[in-house]
Amino acid sequence: MKVGKLDNGTLERLIINKIKCRRPEVKKSAAVGEDCAVIDFGEYNCVISTDPITGAVNDIGRLAVNVSCNDIASNGVEPLGILLTVLLPPSVTEEQMSQGAEEEKTVKTASLKEQLSAVTSEKMWWIVMLFYMGFQWSGAMKNGSMTYFCKWVMDNTFFGTADAWGASQSLLSIMGAVPMAVAAVAIVPLCNKFGKRIVCMVGMLLGAVGGVIAIMGNGQIVPVAIGVALKCLGSAPACYMILAMLADVIDHIEYKFGIRTDGLTMSIYSSIMVAATPVCNSIFSAILNASGYDQAADIALGTAAQTAAAQTAISVGYIWVETIAYVICAILIFFFTIEKDLPEEQKAIAARKNNK
Secondary structure, eight states: OHHHOHHHHHHHHHTGGGGOOOOOEEESSSSSTTOOOEEEEESSEEEEEEOOOOOOOOHHHHHHHHHHHHHHHTTTTTOOOOOOOOOTTTTOHHHHHHHHHHHHHHHHHOHHHHHHHHHHHHHHHHHHHHHHHHHHHHHHHHHHHHHHHHHSSOOOGTSSSSHHHHHHHHHHHHHHHHHHHHTTTTTTHHHHHOOHHHHHHHHHHHHHHHHHHHHHHHTOOHHHHHHHHHHHHHHHHHHHHHHHHHHHHHHHHHHHSOOOHHHHHHHHHHHHHHHHHHHHHHHHHHHHHHHTTOOOOGHHHHHHHHGHHHHHHHHHOOOOOOHHHHHHHHOOOOOOOTTTTHHHHHHHHHHHTTTT
């Protein structure tokens, strides 16, 4: 399996469609694009959510709380509490455990207006947010168009018949999964040696090269699969490091302005993530309709069932959008230059806290 989140099609096929037990108290249950469940407690509704943190090290506890609370807030509900399980190695002392609580007391509480002013005036914040939006939304566009691509653009006769699109989709999923799994063990050491900026930029460019190969493959399974593998390999640094880069930006803003902006930053991060699937699916559907896509086409006809315009629209959604987005993201991350001075800034933040 691919390291990270399941794509929408796999999630629906393996998990969501197999949920048979439905309780009437559950008003909103598991679905693509949903980060929260809603349960009827009689006099009121209870909104619940859980969300993992990957890639980040600094302030990981604060980020874990913010991500889950922001999922709740994005549903228009005020977060009231959180359940935590904290696993620590035997070497941790009581002083280390209490350090976080003591540091929290020294952080200046900032209003939403102050946070908004701080983040919008910081170039690095805009860079990482636009980088994440391009990466996340182009990925959502790709996931939403994958089944269409395998049905109507891929030459499935490689597997014996024109309607063997399921085999093509499985192969592309595997070709994406293996590079991501391999990259998982190498990303952090590479970032520690060369920096997150360089590793993510090279990854985006590698992903763009993979996209070009997939485009040139013109629906042939071998070049398309190779291109998809390179795209997924190139996306691995951004996938694993985005929260770490956000944490760096939050520290940088605290150094400059003396306030923490975790709440606002993670709220916007969550909103971008939640909006990606429905917005991109709507855009892709509009593109399909404009291209003359035939919903009643016979799958047995394979690539002959859709017009050239419809096939081009599908290819744009599955390959072109993400390829172009990767080039733009590579350019953006080139200007993400806070890593060089960040250790000194973090020392200054710590010294500032110790002097209070």
